[in-house]
Amino acid sequence: MKIEETKLKGCFVIEPEIFHDERGHFFESFNQKEFEKKIGQKVDFVQDNQSFSKKGVLRGIHFQMGKYAQAKLVRVLSGKVLDVAVDLRKDSKTFGEYIAVELSAENKKQMFVPRGFGHGFITLSETSEFAYKCDNFYQKESERGIIYNDKSIKIDWQLAESEIIVSQKDNQLPSFDVAILELN
Template sequence: MKITETKLKGCFIIEPRLFQDERGYFFESFNKNQFKEAIGEEVNFVQDNQSLSKRGAVRALHYQVGVYAQAKLVRVLQGKVLDVAVDIRKDSATFGEHVVLELSAENKKQLFIPRGFAHGFVALSETAEFFYKCDNFYNKEAEGGIIYNDKTLNIDWQIPGSEVVLSEKDRQLPSFKEAILKFD
């Protein structure tokens, strides 16, 4: 397993070692010991989530605050997405910066997103099945979000605006500047 830190401290790209033969393939998608050694801390995942999205569906940019903040380990089981992590840690040298990574069933890459980040993705294939582990349980009162097309963040979602599909809830999300007033 190859684990590489991104430009955002604590955010890591994980690439599994793939074993292929005439039967198909095998890979280890998570190893607690290797993960802990690579990122330098123990993460206790307590909840797994899975979603299916059609092309153009943007699920972004979500986070939880305070004691309910969540670290996530994300990957794609089927299809392809553009995954985005935004550093919302006010005391971070990379506050307000983001990383984007294409995750697909084909490349089998994963992204570890520590607590203190907003996260989202857009489905680039006809459908995409997305899976993620969380180190804290969902809490509705602690949730927040930032509108996906925020001008301050200026994220290139690599899909035309005319193809974007948003939930009603995500259409109502505030700008980054409005949301930062609630970060802790």
């Protein structure tokens, strides 16, 4: 398993070692001992989530506040997405910056998004099946977000605005400037 830290400290891209033969392929998608050794911290995942989306569906940018903050290990089971993490740690050198990584069933990459980050993704293929582990349980009252087309973050979602499908709830999320007022 190859684990590399991104320009956003604490956020990692994971590439599995894939073993191919005439029957197909095999890979280890998660090994807690190896994962924790390479990221340098202990993470106890307590909840797995999965979603199915059509092309252009954008989910995010989401995060949870305070003691309900979540770290996530995300991957794609079918299709292809652009996965985005936004650094919301006010004391970070990369505060307000983002990274975008293409995750697909084909490349089998994963991304570890630590606590203190906003997270979202958009489906680039006809459909996608997206799965992720969380290190904290979902708590509706602490759920927050940032509008996907925030003018200060300027995320390139790789699709035309007319192709992007956002839920009514996500379309009403505040700007980055407003959302960070609530952060500790």
